[in-house]
Amino acid sequence: MMKIEKYSIGVGDRFAHQARAQLRACLMAAEAGREVIPVWNKSNREHNIVGSEPASVRAAADDAVRALGWTKPYHVDADHINLDTVDRFIGPSDFFTIDVAHFIGRPAAQAAVEDFLAGHPELIATLMIAGIDRPFTTTRESVAQIAGKYLYAVQEAARIYRHIADRKGEGAFITEVSMDETDSPQTPPELLVILAAIAQEKIPIQTIAPKFTGRFNKGVDYVGDLKQFTIELEGDLAVIAHAIRQYGLPESLKLSVHSGSDKFSIYGAISRATAKFGAGVHLKTAGTTWLEELIGLAEAGPGGLALAKEVYAKAYENAQALCEPYASVIDIAFEKLPSPAQVQNWTAAEYTGALRHDQACRQFDQNVRQLLHVGFKVAAKMGDRYLRMLEECEESISRNVTSNLFARHIEPLFLAHSAPAIARG
Numbered sequence: 001m002m003k004i005e006k007y008s009i010g011v012g013d014r015f016a017h018q019a020r021a022q023l024r025a026c027l028m029a030a031e032a033g034r035e036v037i038p039v040w041n042k043s044n045r046e047h048n049i050v051g052s053e054p055a056s057v058r059a060a061a062d063d064a065v066r067a068l069g070w071t072k073p074y075h076v077d078a079d080h081i082n083l084d085t086v087d088r089f090i091g092p093s094d095f096f097t098i099d100v101a102h103f104i105g106r107p108a109a110q111a112a113v114e115d116f117l118a119g120h121p122e123l124i125a126t127l128m129i130a131g132i133d134r135p136f137t138t139t140r141e142s143v144a145q146i147a148g149k150y151l152y153a154v155q156e157a158a159r160i161y162r163h164i165a166d167r168k169g170e171g172a173f174i175t176e177v178s179m180d181e182t183d184s185p186q187t188p189p190e191l192l193v194i195l196a197a198i199a200q201e202k203i204p205i206q207t208i209a210p211k212f213t214g215r216f217n218k219g220v221d222y223v224g225d226l227k228q229f230t231i232e233l234e235g236d237l238a239v240i241a242h243a244i245r246q247y248g249l250p251e252s253l254k255l256s257v258h259s260g261s262d263k264f265s266i267y268g269a270i271s272r273a274t275a276k277f278g279a280g281v282h283l284k285t286a287g288t289t290w291l292e293e294l295i296g297l298a299e300a301g302p303g304g305l306a307l308a309k310e311v312y313a314k315a316y317e318n319a320q321a322l323c324e325p326y327a328s329v330i331d332i333a334f335e336k337l338p339s340p341a342q343v344q345n346w347t348a349a350e351y352t353g354a355l356r357h358d359q360a361c362r363q364f365d366q367n368v369r370q371l372l373h374v375g376f377k378v379a380a381k382m383g384d385r386y387l388r389m390l391e392e393c394e395e396s397i398s399r400n401v402t403s404n405l406f407a408r409h410i411e412p413l414f415l416a417h418s419a420p421a422i423a424r425g
């Protein structure tokens with residue numbers, strides 16, 4: 001079976017020009033003694049906005065791997081797919097993020113709930129889970145309620161999994177199940193029921209994306225209660241380890257943190273908790289690379305800077321339409337955005353100062369950053385004009401893409417705490 005490695009980073013590349021620069025950050029991790037596997041992810045929504053096909057992600061990844069002589073594994077993730085959207089991803093992808101968040105709460109057939117309860121008497125008990133201080137007491141009613149909420153979503157995940165497996169073959173790809181785009185975080189008993197149901201459906205799940213407390217806004221830092229986040233994170237890690245043993249799920253099963261780029265204030269907690277549990281982690285990033293493209297353009301010279309300003313002006317004009325698909329994952333104070341006329345007068349240093357994610361920098365402007373994060377459609381509409389400028393400014397762009405991934409993401413998350421001597425899996 002194709003196995004996901006312990007540490008992996010999802011890298012998004014809106015315009016399929018930064019795969020080499022992204023892979024260079026993983027090479028730097030390897031030189032620093034840590035294997036961090038790149039997974040190129042692009043969701044159906046991003047493909048639709050840019051007007052690209054999943055095969056382009058595979059081509060860019062394969063090209064980067066050949067060019068840089070990368071000999072470790074790498075993957076191409078069909079991010080947030082469902083039964084309606086998966087087909088064009090089946091050829092080029094070997095990692096599938098099955099998104100069933102929208103099916104949470106749909107009632108499963110009563111007979112299926114009864115079956116599940118009958119098959120899992122161990123779930124109705126006082127549960128002691130290694131790594132969680134207090135026991136959980138569940139009743140037949142509480143487990144039935146959880147199963148009623150999640151069983152249909154798991155059955156849907158199984159339908160999608162089998163659809164892919166019938167076409168690619170079992171074991172030929174990595175399966176993730178995501179439930180992050182929903183209202184409330186899953187409790188430990190909920191996650192345990194979900195994993196028991198996934199095992200019963202024989203989905204060989206290797207990464208799971210639960211919902212966490214707090215705001216995971218695109219391109220900016222985490223906003224929320226760090227203590228509560230840490231409790232949920234450790235609870236999830238404990239339940240995953242327990243479910244691997246109890247239900248024979250793949251040893252490689254680990255957490256996947258979505259919208260994970262730029263969440264600097266939780267990397268310490270993730271790094272410490274995964275080291276404590278001897279667990280791996282998958283961090284998904286996407287738009288952070290596109291913002292480094294803009295920074296690299298602005299730094300490269302007058303032509304690049306002019307184009308970067310044009311992207312801002314058009315994003316500002318079309319803010320409402322651009323923000324709409326991302327409404328639940330951005331918080332922009334529109335009245336605080338500088339006008340395009342103001343930005344027109346900015347120097348390169350002022351543009352990059354506002355955009356670069358350095359919270360210690362007084363010029364950093366998270367409203368500008370979030371608006372530009374959702375503004376990639378503007379660049380997509382520029383077509384060849386944008387792509388030609390990417391190639392012209394390649395040196396300064398790739399330098400920014402690599403250092404952003406390595407210094408702001410890989411170092412604090414994967415290099416800060418060493419794992420216990422005996423690694424799992």
Ligand SMILES: [Zn+2]
Pocket residue numbers: 080178180181258259
């Ligand atoms: Zn997600």
